[in-house]
Amino acid sequence: MEEKFARPEIRKPENIVYKRTDLLVDRPLSYCPGCGHGVVHRLLMEVIEEKDIVSKTIGISPVGCSVLAYDFLDVDMQGAAHGRAPALATAITRLWPDRYVFTYQGDGDLAAIGTAETIHACNRGENFTIIFINNGIYGMTGGQMAPTTLPGMRSSTSPYGRDVDIMGHPLKITELVANLPGTYYVTRQSVQTPGAVRKTKKALRKAFDNQDLNKGVSLVEVVSNCNSGWKMTPVQSNIWMEENMFPYYPLGDIKVEGTLVEK
Amino acid sequence: MAKMIGDIVIDIERCKGCEVCIAACPFEVIAMSEDVNSKGYRFATKVNDKCTGCTNCAIVCPDGVITVYRVKVAAE
Ligand SMILES: Cc1ncc(C[n+]2csc(CCOP(=O)(O)OP(=O)(O)O)c2C)c(N)n1
Ligand code: SF4
Ligand code: SF4
Ligand code: SF4
Ligand SMILES: [Mg+2]
Numbered sequence: 001m002e003e004k005f006a007r008p009e010i011r012k013p014e015n016i017v018y019k020r021t022d023l024l025v026d027r028p029l030s031y032c033p034g035c036g037h038g039v040v041h042r043l044l045m046e047v048i049e050e051k052d053i054v055s056k057t058i059g060i061s062p063v064g065c066s067v068l069a070y071d072f073l074d075v076d077m078q079g080a081a082h083g084r085a086p087a088l089a090t091a092i093t094r095l096w097p098d099r100y101v102f103t104y105q106g107d108g109d110l111a112a113i114g115t116a117e118t119i120h121a122c123n124r125g126e127n128f129t130i131i132f133i134n135n136g137i138y139g140m141t142g143g144q145m146a147p148t149t150l151p152g153m154r155s156s157t158s159p160y161g162r163d164v165d166i167m168g169h170p171l172k173i174t175e176l177v178a179n180l181p182g183t184y185y186v187t188r189q190s191v192q193t194p195g196a197v198r199k200t201k202k203a204l205r206k207a208f209d210n211q212d213l214n215k216g217v218s219l220v221e222v223v224s225n226c227n228s229g230w231k232m233t234p235v236q237s238n239i240w241m242e243e244n245m246f247p248y249y250p251l252g253d254i255k256v257e258g259t260l261v262e263k
Numbered sequence: 264m265a266k267m268i269g270d271i272v273i274d275i276e277r278c279k280g281c282e283v284c285i286a287a288c289p290f291e292v293i294a295m296s297e298d299v300n301s302k303g304y305r306f307a308t309k310v311n312d313k314c315t316g317c318t319n320c321a322i323v324c325p326d327g328v329i330t331v332y333r334v335k336v337a338a339e
Contacts, residue, residue: 018318
Protein backbone atom coordinates (compact mmCIF):
# COMPACT_ATOMS: atom_id res chain seq x y z
CA MET A 1 0.00 0.00 0.00
CA GLU A 2 1.28 3.44 -0.85
CA GLU A 3 1.93 5.68 2.14
CA LYS A 4 1.35 9.33 1.55
CA PHE A 5 3.39 10.81 4.40
CA ALA A 6 6.24 8.32 4.61
CA ARG A 7 9.79 9.64 5.10
CA PRO A 8 11.88 6.84 3.59
CA GLU A 9 15.06 8.92 4.06
CA ILE A 10 14.91 8.51 7.83
CA ARG A 11 13.58 4.91 7.98
CA LYS A 12 16.98 3.44 8.73
CA PRO A 13 17.89 1.04 11.53
CA GLU A 14 20.19 3.60 13.16
CA ASN A 15 17.28 6.05 13.50
CA ILE A 16 14.95 3.66 15.33
CA VAL A 17 13.98 5.13 18.69
CA TYR A 18 11.25 2.64 19.51
CA LYS A 19 10.37 -0.85 18.38
CA ARG A 20 8.57 -3.84 19.87
CA THR A 21 11.01 -5.88 21.93
CA ASP A 22 12.04 -9.25 20.50
CA LEU A 23 11.23 -10.76 23.90
CA LEU A 24 7.58 -10.60 22.90
CA VAL A 25 7.03 -13.62 20.71
CA ASP A 26 6.37 -12.65 17.11
CA ARG A 27 2.68 -13.56 16.98
CA PRO A 28 -0.54 -11.58 17.43
CA LEU A 29 -1.61 -11.13 21.06
CA SER A 30 -4.93 -12.82 21.85
CA TYR A 31 -6.33 -9.77 23.67
CA CYS A 32 -9.22 -7.58 22.55
CA PRO A 33 -8.31 -4.35 20.73
CA GLY A 34 -7.15 -1.72 23.22
CA CYS A 35 -6.80 -4.06 26.21
CA GLY A 36 -4.17 -3.03 28.74
CA HIS A 37 -2.81 -6.58 29.08
CA GLY A 38 -0.80 -6.08 25.88
CA VAL A 39 0.90 -2.92 27.13
CA VAL A 40 1.89 -4.54 30.43
CA HIS A 41 3.26 -7.61 28.63
CA ARG A 42 5.47 -5.37 26.52
CA LEU A 43 6.72 -3.25 29.44
CA LEU A 44 7.51 -6.37 31.43
CA MET A 45 9.61 -7.80 28.60
CA GLU A 46 11.35 -4.44 28.07
CA VAL A 47 12.37 -4.41 31.74
CA ILE A 48 13.67 -7.99 31.56
CA GLU A 49 15.59 -7.13 28.39
CA GLU A 50 17.09 -3.91 29.79
CA LYS A 51 18.03 -5.61 33.06
CA ASP A 52 19.54 -8.42 30.97
CA ILE A 53 18.01 -11.22 33.03
CA VAL A 54 16.26 -13.25 30.32
CA SER A 55 17.92 -16.53 31.17
CA LYS A 56 17.41 -15.99 34.91
CA THR A 57 13.71 -15.13 34.85
CA ILE A 58 10.75 -17.44 35.48
CA GLY A 59 7.18 -16.20 35.14
CA ILE A 60 3.92 -17.71 36.33
CA SER A 61 0.84 -17.22 34.17
CA PRO A 62 -2.61 -17.17 35.74
CA VAL A 63 -6.10 -18.22 34.75
CA GLY A 64 -7.91 -15.35 33.09
CA CYS A 65 -7.46 -13.58 29.77
CA SER A 66 -3.70 -13.69 30.31
CA VAL A 67 -3.71 -17.48 30.74
CA LEU A 68 -1.78 -17.67 27.46
CA ALA A 69 0.92 -15.24 28.62
CA TYR A 70 3.41 -18.10 28.19
CA ASP A 71 2.70 -17.99 24.46
CA PHE A 72 3.71 -14.32 24.28
CA LEU A 73 6.45 -13.77 26.87
CA ASP A 74 9.70 -15.30 25.66
CA VAL A 75 11.03 -16.31 29.07
CA ASP A 76 10.62 -19.54 31.05
CA MET A 77 7.02 -19.76 32.20
CA GLN A 78 4.85 -22.04 34.31
CA GLY A 79 1.07 -22.04 34.35
CA ALA A 80 -0.58 -22.11 37.77
CA ALA A 81 -4.06 -23.29 38.75
CA HIS A 82 -6.49 -20.41 39.16
CA GLY A 83 -5.23 -18.06 41.90
CA ARG A 84 -2.33 -20.28 42.91
CA ALA A 85 0.46 -18.37 41.16
CA PRO A 86 1.95 -17.02 44.43
CA ALA A 87 2.17 -20.57 45.83
CA LEU A 88 3.98 -21.79 42.72
CA ALA A 89 6.21 -18.71 42.73
CA THR A 90 7.06 -19.44 46.36
CA ALA A 91 8.23 -22.93 45.46
CA ILE A 92 10.28 -21.71 42.52
CA THR A 93 12.00 -18.87 44.42
CA ARG A 94 12.87 -21.23 47.25
CA LEU A 95 14.28 -23.87 44.90
CA TRP A 96 16.16 -21.34 42.77
CA PRO A 97 16.85 -18.29 44.95
CA ASP A 98 19.04 -16.74 42.24
CA ARG A 99 16.16 -16.54 39.75
CA TYR A 100 13.95 -13.52 39.10
CA VAL A 101 10.41 -14.78 39.60
CA PHE A 102 7.19 -12.98 38.78
CA THR A 103 3.51 -13.79 38.80
CA TYR A 104 1.14 -12.14 36.35
CA GLN A 105 -2.45 -12.17 37.67
CA GLY A 106 -5.86 -10.63 37.10
CA ASP A 107 -8.15 -9.39 39.84
CA GLY A 108 -10.37 -12.47 39.72
CA ASP A 109 -7.29 -14.65 39.99
CA LEU A 110 -5.43 -12.66 42.65
CA ALA A 111 -8.24 -11.14 44.72
CA ALA A 112 -10.98 -13.80 44.54
CA ILE A 113 -10.01 -17.45 44.20
CA GLY A 114 -6.35 -16.72 45.05
CA THR A 115 -6.86 -14.42 48.05
CA ALA A 116 -5.32 -16.87 50.51
CA GLU A 117 -2.24 -17.51 48.37
CA THR A 118 -1.79 -13.78 47.78
CA ILE A 119 -2.08 -12.78 51.41
CA HIS A 120 0.12 -15.54 52.78
CA ALA A 121 2.89 -15.07 50.20
CA CYS A 122 2.83 -11.34 50.95
CA ASN A 123 2.84 -11.98 54.67
CA ARG A 124 5.70 -14.48 54.49
CA GLY A 125 7.72 -11.98 52.50
CA GLU A 126 8.65 -14.19 49.57
CA ASN A 127 11.21 -12.70 47.22
CA PHE A 128 9.23 -12.31 43.99
CA THR A 129 7.28 -9.77 41.99
CA ILE A 130 3.51 -9.79 41.63
CA ILE A 131 2.05 -8.03 38.60
CA PHE A 132 -1.63 -7.48 39.28
CA ILE A 133 -3.94 -6.42 36.44
CA ASN A 134 -7.06 -4.92 38.01
CA ASN A 135 -9.83 -4.41 35.48
CA GLY A 136 -12.61 -4.72 38.03
CA ILE A 137 -14.17 -7.74 36.35
CA TYR A 138 -13.72 -11.35 35.27
CA GLY A 139 -12.78 -10.54 31.70
CA MET A 140 -12.16 -13.98 30.31
CA THR A 141 -15.36 -15.68 31.40
CA GLY A 142 -17.74 -12.97 30.20
CA GLY A 143 -17.58 -9.99 32.51
CA GLN A 144 -18.85 -11.33 35.83
CA MET A 145 -18.58 -9.27 39.02
CA ALA A 146 -15.21 -9.55 40.75
CA PRO A 147 -14.26 -8.57 44.31
CA THR A 148 -12.83 -5.40 42.73
CA THR A 149 -16.01 -4.38 40.85
CA LEU A 150 -16.95 -0.83 41.83
CA PRO A 151 -20.12 0.06 43.75
CA GLY A 152 -22.85 0.60 41.17
CA MET A 153 -20.77 -0.92 38.37
CA ARG A 154 -22.64 -3.16 35.97
CA SER A 155 -21.37 -6.61 35.17
CA SER A 156 -23.03 -9.69 33.76
CA THR A 157 -23.76 -10.89 37.32
CA SER A 158 -24.66 -7.44 38.67
CA PRO A 159 -26.71 -6.18 35.70
CA TYR A 160 -28.28 -3.37 37.74
CA GLY A 161 -24.93 -2.36 39.21
CA ARG A 162 -23.10 -3.67 42.27
CA ASP A 163 -25.30 -3.14 45.32
CA VAL A 164 -22.93 -3.16 48.28
CA ASP A 165 -25.75 -3.98 50.69
CA ILE A 166 -26.20 -7.34 49.00
CA MET A 167 -22.90 -7.93 47.21
CA GLY A 168 -20.43 -6.45 49.64
CA HIS A 169 -17.72 -3.86 49.14
CA PRO A 170 -14.95 -3.82 46.54
CA LEU A 171 -11.76 -5.25 47.98
CA LYS A 172 -8.68 -3.02 47.98
CA ILE A 173 -6.36 -5.95 48.24
CA THR A 174 -3.33 -3.85 47.31
CA GLU A 175 -3.75 -1.58 50.34
CA LEU A 176 -4.44 -4.68 52.41
CA VAL A 177 -1.18 -6.44 51.49
CA ALA A 178 0.77 -3.18 51.82
CA ASN A 179 -0.04 -3.41 55.52
CA LEU A 180 1.60 -6.81 55.85
CA PRO A 181 5.21 -6.97 57.02
CA GLY A 182 6.35 -9.18 54.11
CA THR A 183 5.77 -6.63 51.35
CA TYR A 184 8.66 -4.35 50.44
CA TYR A 185 7.26 -2.33 47.53
CA VAL A 186 3.58 -1.84 46.69
CA THR A 187 2.39 0.54 44.01
CA ARG A 188 -0.66 1.18 41.82
CA GLN A 189 -0.19 2.35 38.24
CA SER A 190 -2.00 2.40 34.88
CA VAL A 191 -1.17 2.25 31.17
CA GLN A 192 -3.73 4.37 29.31
CA THR A 193 -1.51 7.39 28.51
CA PRO A 194 2.17 7.76 27.52
CA GLY A 195 2.98 9.27 30.94
CA ALA A 196 1.23 6.46 32.78
CA VAL A 197 3.02 3.86 30.66
CA ARG A 198 6.42 5.37 31.52
CA LYS A 199 5.59 5.32 35.25
CA THR A 200 4.45 1.71 35.11
CA LYS A 201 7.67 0.72 33.42
CA LYS A 202 9.68 2.42 36.17
CA ALA A 203 7.60 0.61 38.79
CA LEU A 204 8.21 -2.76 37.13
CA ARG A 205 11.93 -2.04 36.95
CA LYS A 206 11.98 -1.16 40.65
CA ALA A 207 10.12 -4.37 41.49
CA PHE A 208 12.71 -6.50 39.66
CA ASP A 209 15.59 -4.48 41.14
CA ASN A 210 14.13 -5.17 44.58
CA GLN A 211 14.58 -8.88 44.01
CA ASP A 212 18.33 -8.28 44.15
CA LEU A 213 17.83 -7.15 47.76
CA ASN A 214 15.78 -10.17 48.90
CA LYS A 215 13.53 -8.07 51.13
CA GLY A 216 10.12 -9.50 50.28
CA VAL A 217 7.28 -9.14 47.82
CA SER A 218 7.07 -6.29 45.34
CA LEU A 219 3.54 -5.83 44.01
CA VAL A 220 2.73 -3.66 41.03
CA GLU A 221 -1.00 -3.21 40.48
CA VAL A 222 -2.00 -1.88 37.08
CA VAL A 223 -5.55 -0.53 36.88
CA SER A 224 -6.53 -1.48 33.35
CA ASN A 225 -9.53 -1.48 31.06
CA CYS A 226 -11.59 -4.49 30.12
CA ASN A 227 -13.36 -2.68 27.33
CA SER A 228 -15.18 -5.81 26.16
CA GLY A 229 -16.47 -6.63 29.62
CA TRP A 230 -17.35 -3.02 30.33
CA LYS A 231 -19.07 -2.85 26.92
CA MET A 232 -17.31 0.31 25.76
CA THR A 233 -14.88 1.22 23.00
CA PRO A 234 -11.24 1.12 24.11
CA VAL A 235 -10.94 4.92 24.16
CA GLN A 236 -14.25 5.32 26.06
CA SER A 237 -13.17 2.64 28.52
CA ASN A 238 -9.93 4.49 29.29
CA ILE A 239 -11.87 7.67 30.02
CA TRP A 240 -14.38 5.74 32.15
CA MET A 241 -11.46 4.18 34.01
CA GLU A 242 -9.92 7.58 34.78
CA GLU A 243 -13.26 8.96 35.97
CA ASN A 244 -14.49 5.95 37.95
CA MET A 245 -11.72 3.49 38.77
CA PHE A 246 -8.99 5.96 39.78
CA PRO A 247 -11.03 7.70 42.53
CA TYR A 248 -11.58 4.29 44.17
CA TYR A 249 -8.17 2.89 43.28
CA PRO A 250 -5.89 5.94 43.49
CA LEU A 251 -2.61 5.72 41.59
CA GLY A 252 0.81 6.02 43.15
CA ASP A 253 3.17 4.29 45.53
CA ILE A 254 1.57 2.76 48.62
CA LYS A 255 4.69 1.27 50.21
CA VAL A 256 8.32 1.99 49.35
CA GLU A 257 11.37 0.25 50.83
CA GLY A 258 9.17 -1.47 53.37
CA THR A 259 7.56 1.75 54.65
CA LEU A 260 3.99 2.87 54.00
CA VAL A 261 3.82 6.13 52.05
CA GLU A 262 1.99 8.85 53.98
CA LYS A 263 -0.92 10.30 52.03
CA MET B 264 18.00 25.32 17.53
CA ALA B 265 17.78 21.70 16.50
CA LYS B 266 14.52 20.21 15.40
CA MET B 267 13.29 16.62 15.56
CA ILE B 268 11.89 14.91 12.53
CA GLY B 269 10.19 11.59 13.04
CA ASP B 270 8.40 8.88 11.19
CA ILE B 271 6.33 5.89 12.20
CA VAL B 272 5.85 2.53 10.53
CA ILE B 273 2.66 0.70 11.47
CA ASP B 274 2.37 -3.06 11.07
CA ILE B 275 -1.12 -2.76 9.64
CA GLU B 276 -1.79 -6.50 9.63
CA ARG B 277 -1.24 -6.61 13.41
CA CYS B 278 -3.10 -3.35 14.16
CA LYS B 279 -6.48 -3.94 15.81
CA GLY B 280 -7.86 -0.46 15.20
CA CYS B 281 -8.31 0.34 18.89
CA GLU B 282 -7.54 4.07 18.31
CA VAL B 283 -5.60 4.40 21.58
CA CYS B 284 -2.60 5.76 19.66
CA ILE B 285 -4.67 8.60 18.16
CA ALA B 286 -5.33 10.17 21.54
CA ALA B 287 -1.67 9.81 22.50
CA CYS B 288 -0.24 11.78 19.57
CA PRO B 289 0.38 15.48 20.29
CA PHE B 290 0.32 16.39 16.56
CA GLU B 291 -2.71 14.48 15.22
CA VAL B 292 -0.46 12.46 12.97
CA ILE B 293 -2.59 9.30 13.16
CA ALA B 294 -6.12 8.52 11.98
CA MET B 295 -8.00 5.36 11.10
CA SER B 296 -7.95 3.97 7.58
CA GLU B 297 -11.02 3.61 5.41
CA ASP B 298 -9.84 0.13 4.38
CA VAL B 299 -9.62 -2.88 6.64
CA ASN B 300 -6.82 -5.41 7.12
CA SER B 301 -7.24 -9.15 6.59
CA LYS B 302 -8.72 -9.50 10.11
CA GLY B 303 -11.36 -6.92 9.30
CA TYR B 304 -9.93 -4.15 11.47
CA ARG B 305 -9.52 -0.58 10.29
CA PHE B 306 -5.93 0.32 10.97
CA ALA B 307 -3.88 3.31 12.06
CA THR B 308 -2.40 5.44 9.26
CA LYS B 309 -0.28 8.55 9.06
CA VAL B 310 -2.27 11.57 7.89
CA ASN B 311 0.23 14.44 8.08
CA ASP B 312 4.00 14.98 8.19
CA LYS B 313 4.21 16.55 11.66
CA CYS B 314 5.66 13.52 13.43
CA THR B 315 8.54 14.38 15.79
CA GLY B 316 9.30 10.79 16.73
CA CYS B 317 8.22 11.34 20.33
CA THR B 318 7.23 7.62 20.67
CA ASN B 319 3.96 8.35 22.53
CA CYS B 320 1.82 6.39 20.07
CA ALA B 321 4.14 3.40 20.10
CA ILE B 322 4.36 3.05 23.87
CA VAL B 323 0.58 3.11 24.42
CA CYS B 324 -0.16 0.68 21.57
CA PRO B 325 -1.37 -2.54 23.24
CA ASP B 326 -0.21 -4.61 20.32
CA GLY B 327 3.19 -2.98 19.93
CA VAL B 328 2.75 -2.50 16.20
CA ILE B 329 4.37 0.92 15.81
CA THR B 330 8.08 1.43 15.10
CA VAL B 331 9.35 4.99 15.53
CA TYR B 332 12.26 6.68 13.74
CA ARG B 333 13.77 10.04 14.66
CA VAL B 334 16.55 12.31 13.44
CA LYS B 335 17.79 15.64 14.68
CA VAL B 336 18.20 18.35 12.06
CA ALA B 337 19.28 21.98 12.25
CA ALA B 338 16.23 24.24 12.10
CA GLU B 339 16.20 26.44 9.03
C1 LIG C 1 -10.75 -23.39 39.53
C2 LIG C 1 -11.40 -22.51 38.51
N1 LIG C 1 -12.47 -21.77 38.84
C3 LIG C 1 -13.05 -20.94 37.94
C4 LIG C 1 -12.54 -20.85 36.67
C5 LIG C 1 -13.21 -19.95 35.67
N2 LIG C 1 -12.47 -18.73 35.42
C6 LIG C 1 -11.62 -18.62 34.39
S1 LIG C 1 -10.93 -17.10 34.27
C7 LIG C 1 -11.77 -16.54 35.63
C8 LIG C 1 -11.64 -15.15 36.14
C9 LIG C 1 -10.64 -14.32 35.43
O1 LIG C 1 -10.70 -13.00 35.84
P1 LIG C 1 -9.41 -12.15 36.12
O2 LIG C 1 -8.46 -12.91 36.97
O3 LIG C 1 -9.85 -10.84 36.64
O4 LIG C 1 -8.70 -12.03 34.69
P2 LIG C 1 -9.09 -11.13 33.42
O5 LIG C 1 -9.65 -12.11 32.44
O6 LIG C 1 -10.07 -10.10 33.84
O7 LIG C 1 -7.80 -10.54 32.97
C10 LIG C 1 -12.59 -17.57 36.16
C11 LIG C 1 -13.47 -17.40 37.31
C12 LIG C 1 -11.40 -21.63 36.35
N3 LIG C 1 -10.83 -21.57 35.13
N4 LIG C 1 -10.85 -22.44 37.28
S1 SF4 D 1 -12.03 -9.58 27.78
FE1 SF4 D 1 -11.29 -7.72 28.78
S2 SF4 D 1 -9.38 -8.31 29.86
FE2 SF4 D 1 -9.88 -9.91 28.36
S3 SF4 D 1 -8.71 -9.40 26.52
FE3 SF4 D 1 -10.76 -8.53 26.28
S4 SF4 D 1 -10.59 -6.43 27.09
FE4 SF4 D 1 -8.80 -7.57 27.82
S1 SF4 E 1 5.89 9.42 17.35
FE1 SF4 E 1 4.83 11.06 18.45
S2 SF4 E 1 4.48 12.64 16.91
FE2 SF4 E 1 5.00 10.75 15.79
S3 SF4 E 1 2.99 9.83 15.34
FE3 SF4 E 1 3.72 8.93 17.25
S4 SF4 E 1 2.80 10.20 18.87
FE4 SF4 E 1 2.64 11.34 16.94
S1 SF4 F 1 -2.83 1.66 19.30
FE1 SF4 F 1 -1.84 0.11 18.02
S2 SF4 F 1 -3.41 -1.44 17.61
FE2 SF4 F 1 -4.46 0.38 18.39
S3 SF4 F 1 -5.03 1.52 16.52
FE3 SF4 F 1 -3.06 2.33 17.18
S4 SF4 F 1 -1.54 1.13 16.04
FE4 SF4 F 1 -3.47 0.02 15.92
MG1 LIG G 1 -10.06 -9.06 35.68
